[in-house]
Amino acid sequence: MTSDQLTYLVFGLVLLMAVVVDLGLLSKRSAEISIKKAFGQTFFWVLLAFAFGAFLWWRQSSVTALEYVSAYLMEWSLSIDNIFVFILIFTYFKIRSDHVARALLVGILMAIVFRVIFITVGVVLVDRFYWILYIFGAFLVYTGIKIFTAKGESEFDPGSNPVYRLLNRLVPILHTDASGKISVKRDGKRYFTNMFVVIVLLATTDIVFALDSIPAVFAISQDRLVIYTSNIFAVLGLRSLFFLLRGAVARFEYLQQGIAIVLIFIGAKMLAEDWLHHFFSKNELVLISLLVIVICLGGSMLYSLQVSRRKKKENDLF
Secondary structure (H helix, E strand, O other), X not given: OOHHHHHHHHHHHHHHHHHHHHHHHOXXXXXXXXXXXXXHHHHHHHHHHHHHHHHHHHHOOHHHHHHHHHHHXXXXXXXXXXHHHHHHHHHHOOOOHHXXXXXXHHHHHHHHHHHHHHHHHHHHHHHHOOOHHHHHHHHHHHHHHXXXXXXXXXXXXXXXXXXXXXXXXXXXXXXXXXXXXXXXXXXXXXEEEHHHHXXXXXXXXXXHXXXXXXXXXXXXXXXXXXXXXXXXXXXXXXXXXXXXXXXXXXXXXXXXXXXXXXXXXXXXXXXXXXXXXXXXXXXXXHHHHHHHHHHHHHHHHHHHHHHHHHHHHHHHHO
16 A cells, blocks of 8 residues: 555544534434534644644655645635535524524535535646646735735625526425424425525535635645645635634734735745746745745734724724
């Protein structure tokens, strides 16, 4: 068995056990997850992700491990935008709080399947057409500039979502929570419920975010092992992160600027990769990328909290 095969085997076993424990045995069918439990589960996923990074350092190389950590942090930060949209979806369709965990569970597992498909297609395209990486780089720079200059208000409207409109045309939908059921039978006819709509929207919305995040991870590494594992670990942590941050997402007002700077940086790095290799080794470029990601994301979050506290004090005075 090769080193790569052993690493994939370990990843698969860890993933299976983690899903069974965290998403299965610890998740009741209809239960509201407390902040305390959400913190514990988030810590579990982050610790597991970094433990796998340590395993990569041991079995693969320090470069592979650092690429993985950089990609994971990038994907993890981008997932916070997903959470804000998820909150809008649950609010719009009036899903009861004790049914949210189950909807997230199914939606995230579907999102993982779609991500694997997207990544596989991306890997094949990059293998056959290496120049597509330059398109990814230009796209990331454009996306970063767009995010940096975007206004704070989200323009996402679940009611006008194309997928939601298509569902209304294709299947009979009963616009009710229906006690968390995916479908119900009324007058001899089977209807899908808002829970079904929400699960589909969660999975398809993640695909839209993947259009940014997957090119971003390609900009950090073209190693399939790094790309698959960092994406899957980040997506699996979404559910607990949702319950941890849903009341605090608005406090990270300047996080999108931090994410935007990172996207612009890694997009520009991808465009100038061949030129940069004349001055820096691969290991040095990976370390620089990791430092930029940590500084920009951590700095924007700390600055957001500082501004939030200052505004609160000013409001208290008046």
